[in-house]
Amino acid sequence: MxxxxxxxxxxxxxxxxxxxxDADALAAAYGVYTYLKLHDINVSIIYSGDYEIQKKDLLYMIDICEIPVAYVKELPKTDLLLxxxxxYGRGNVYRFEAxxxxxxxxxxxxxKKTENAFIDYSYQSCSTIVWELLKEEGYDVKANEKLSIAFLYGxxxxxxxxxxxxxxxxIAMRDELSKDYPELERLKKSSMSLEDLMIAGEAxxxxxxxxxxxxxxxxxxxxEQSVLGIIGDMAIKVDVAKVSIAYTDIDSGYQVSxxxxxxxxxxxxxxxxxxxxIGSGGGHIDKAGGVISRDCICESYAGWEIADIIKERMEKIMK
Incomplete structure (x- = not known):
């Protein structure tokens, strides 16, 4: 099973x-929703916290993919909170009692791992996990254009x-689902907000x-992680730079590009x-990425700032 x-x-x-x-969370939730709906489960997609979704690309994604997500202050009556x-318990997830x-x-x-928790950090996106879980159940994601667009954008x-x-x-999911989707191209071209531009400039x-x-x-x-790569691409064009490292904070630690x-x-x-x-990283010879775990650096570098950790490691890497 x-x-x-x-x-x-x-x-x-x-x-x-x-x-x-973000797009990955919405896409992954939509994938699970699609499967459960097929089996006549009464299912809904929710989120909470201080702010409702405002980014134009996400609102467009919700619209074209028809993702039935709702902002709530109270948990609807449910048998299972997924x-x-x-x-559950992380700072970026509003805690509902269930x-x-x-x-x-x-x-x-x-x-600790339980039968009700599928957690695997060897994946770069949650969309990919749900894509594989759907394939395991025999569901043809490619036949669902809206879900394919959502997964790819996630x-x-x-x-x-x-x-x-x-x-x-x-990579396997991207290759299998890739197709000429005009909606996906529009999403890609609207993924950066004015606020993102200001953050990139300041950084x-x-x-x-x-x-x-x-x-x-x-x-x-x-x-936004999608903007992190843009920052890295701009930085490496500086004539005196051999390597550029851009990083941002995420719930589990730091994303590096x-x-x-x-x-x-x-x-x-x-x-x-x-x-x-202290995490995992890899990629291509000219462009790569990784994640540094907050829990790991708390053990190995207690009291250190993330910038100092990176500098200390770069001293050994670039001898």
Missing amino acids: GFLNQLLKYKNICIQCHNSP LVDGQ DNIAMIDHHMPSM LYTDTSSYVDLYKKHD LYHAYFDKEKQYLLISAMHC IRSADREYLANEVAEKLCDG
Whole structure:
């Protein structure tokens, strides 16, 4: 019995996205919703927190994909609360009290594995996990154009516009679902808001440059992951930079986006070494990405700032 199939014993299910849901959370929730609806389950998609969705690309995504997501202050009556792209008890997920809780997530686990929790951080997007779970149940995602667009855009935004895409499962989903979707192209071209532009400009203005090692370090806190790759692409064009590292905070730690202009320091190797023992990283020789786990650095670098951790590791990487 697959993970999704075991949920069918519940007749009323509420799928909860993390606060201020991004494209990946919405897509993954929509994938599970689609499966449960096929089996006559009374299911809804919700999110909570301080703010309702306002980003134009997400509102357009919700519209064209027909994702029935609702902002709520109270949990509707349900037999099961299913968290998607988040984990119960995390700071970015509004805590609703529920008798039965399940989770599907691709971030570092904050709890022990249970039969009701499918958490695997070897995936770059939660959309990919749900895509695989649907395939396990025999569901043809390719035949569902709206869901395919949602999954692709979820992956696109969680991998810095595919630039930092390197995990085999995620690549497989992109390759299988890729098609000429005008709606997806419009989504890609509207993924950056004016606020994102200001954040990128501010981050680049305050970039740190190590003159000896010749690398740029850019802090872009509270930045959309899709924008992180744009920042990295701009930074590596600086004539004196051999490597650029842009990072932003996420719930489980820090997302990093790495670019290389020097064959002595390949981006994928820099990512692997930078994240070694404190997360995971990889990619291509000129563009790569990774995640640094907050829990891991709390153990190994108690009291350290993330910028100082990266600088300390870069001293060893760029000898």
